[in-house]
Amino acid sequence: MSETHATIPPGAPVFPPGRYGRRREPGRRRPALAALLVAAAVAALGLASYSLYDKYGDPAYGAQLVSYSDITDSQVVVDFRVTVPAGGSATCALRARSHDGAEVAREEVTVTARPGESHVTARHRLTTSARPFVGEVVRCRPAG
Known part of the structure; x- marks a missing residue:
């Protein structure tokens, strides 16, 4: 059956019969497949992050600032606590x-x-080039 002006709604495009092939019905969406792909990607990224942290991260070395004191125009004394392997x-x-x-x-x-x-x-005791306001422990890493 060919389309005529009587069979198509106003404002719809008119295509010549047989010129563009068979018109398809709107495709069925597959949300389960998309969710499965997203879950697989998140799992792969999580596994890669964990293995890289396990390989390159160093949670055995941690530092904690206890206090800073004796602030003068040229020094500050920093007290800190470090966690290291035994x-x-x-x-x-x-x-x-x-x-x-x-x-x-x-x-x-x-x-x-x-x-x-x-x-x-x-x-x-840190010797400073100007009056300090705060003393900090930036990071700790294995010695050597």
């Missing part, structure tokens, strides 16, 4: 910042735990 050592980056946020001192300090212990409490 009897291990870590190199920690310490810094001091001025009131406007500028870094006025940075040093790397190596701390070593006593045999059988996994926590080290340390104190270090």
Whole structure:
């Protein structure tokens, strides 16, 4: 049956008969397939993230700032606690910042735990180039 002006609604496009092939019905959506593909992608990314963190992340070395004190125009004393593997050592980056946020001192300090212990409490004096406002432990990593 060919389309005529009497069989098509107003505003619908008119196609010549046989020119564009058979008209298809709107396709059935497959939400289950899309959800399955998304779940597989999320699982693959999660597995990759976990394996990379396990390989390159180092949760055995953690630092915690205990306090900073003795602030003068040229120094700050930083007390910090480091978690290391039992009897291990870590190199920690310490810094001091001025009131406007500028870094006025940075040093790397190596701390070593006593045999059988996994926590080290340390104190270090940072010599600064201007009056510090705060002392910080930036990060700790394996020594060496």
